[in-house]
Amino acid sequence: MTVDAVYLLQLTLNGITLGLIYALIAVGLSLIFGVMEIINFAHGELLMLGAFAMTFALPVMGLLYWPSLAVAILAIMLVGLVIYEVLLARLRPDEFERSILITLGLSIIIIHVMQYFFTATPRLVDTQYGFEGVSIGSIRITWTRIIGAAAAAAAFGGLYLVLRHTQFGRAMRAIAQNREAALMVGIRPRVVARNAVVLAAGLCGLAGAAISPIQLVTPYMGQFLIFKAFALVIIGGLGNIPGAIVAAIALGLIESWIGGFYEIIWQEAAVFVIMIAVLFVRPDGLFKRGGMRVG
């Protein structure tokens, strides 16, 4: 089999974009797990809501990309705040199964309410950039992809700075590393957990908004992504943020390469096979968790 270099490069670039989107979701999950030791099953639905927010904001903003993106992210942060205050704040940190079942119920409610009001018909999103793009040699990438990837990369940079250098982020890491000690120095777990959920929701809103011009928007779009994000969080080590990012980008690349050369079934099965293999070799994930790590 001869491999066309241009084709391979195209697959690689697509894979990186895909991986960055996965990473945005997986990082949010990891952040919430690190701080609260729960899994948010409705995380994929936050992404879907972000995409829908983008579809509604774009026409209002006259198809301008950046203001709509900001509106979508803020809207989803607000949703995250409501979810935390109404549901998650009542959970204790050791109630893992309960957190899954509650957020599972929430995810079903969100999906079907959206489907009831907006139908399951896939929506195509148009932005100011349309389907224009840049061509480098014979490779073509649309602007929406480039901006999506850049926004995701910028978000990780921002997250790193926040977790590393602000009081807000240090409190989160403190809670994740040692709950009792954090309580003793006067950190309020409730506030920190709320901040973590809102931050994770914002990342997810960004992922949804960035993906909406690339993919079709449907009420079910979050479901398939969230399963992969779960697997990534396991592969990277639960609560380990850089682990999740590395695993996500690697998966994006692997899926894209496999999808380019083999049947689609292998592309979809890849994440599961990798997860089983990783669990066999390293039951705690590829990158062992020691509290929440940011770098």
Place this chain on the structure above:
Amino acid sequence: MKAAVALLAALAFAALPLMTSSNYIIGVGISALIFTVAAAALNLIYGFTGLLSFAQLGFWGIGGYVTALTVVTFGGNFWWGVLWAALINAVVALAIGYPTLRTNRHAFVIMTLTFALLVTLIARDWVDLTRGPLGIPNLPRPSAFGYHFATTGQYYWVAWAFSVAMLAFLYALCSSRIGRTLVAIKQNEPLVRAQGIAPMPYKLSAFAISAAVTGAAGGVFTFHLGIIDPLFLDFYYMQTFLIIVIIGGAGSFWGVIAAGIALSALPEALRFSADFRMIIYGVILVVAMFVMPTGVAGWLRERQLARMREQLR
């Protein structure tokens, strides 16, 4: 007393096709029986052993496909199909259970979830085997000893006999020493280890048995529907099993059985649209987790305990 009530209820259920000729009502009866079996299997792994498994959906789907393919593609009969469904699921459960159960319970939940999704994707994308989204229609109803279970009313007996046998088996298992060991593992695993019992074989076998029963139930249900396609792996089924277990009371055998019968019949009686039904299921799930985390059975037990304390005072 309990045995007499159970026997009477089982016999009353057996008489359903004699009391009505409506295929719709008998169909609801079949669903109630099969869903109750699947929920009881989930109860074994979640309620008794304390491992929340979403893989049940995958086992349910594998069971359905294995049974259908045995009959249609490999030329076997229905009974062998159900047997293969149980066997293959047990092997699959051992294969994914072994690496996963070595990790913590968080990883187990997520892993089983991903497995369920993988099965859905295989059902949809492995077109050569499963015929993809078109599915396999016109599954023939089974026959035994020269008797053909052709109508829905006649097939009901198959579902009934299967359910009674499976529930009896699960009851025997849950009320035996093995069942008590599983509960002990759920409540305090280090203590179980300290008693010289290795938890792993118990957890693995509970997972495999639960998988086998769910798979066989899926096989029986497929032949009631008469068609299998990727919709058989809709998350709706997992949801139904979960709600039955949670409302009935995880870890309570009879509570889950009663909830299975009641909750399968209720949505049919109320006849909501599909979307609206799912919304209500979601709301029930969220509210139940806050108001009644131990289900009806747990709530009754707490009330009983409270009364006993009152008397002792």
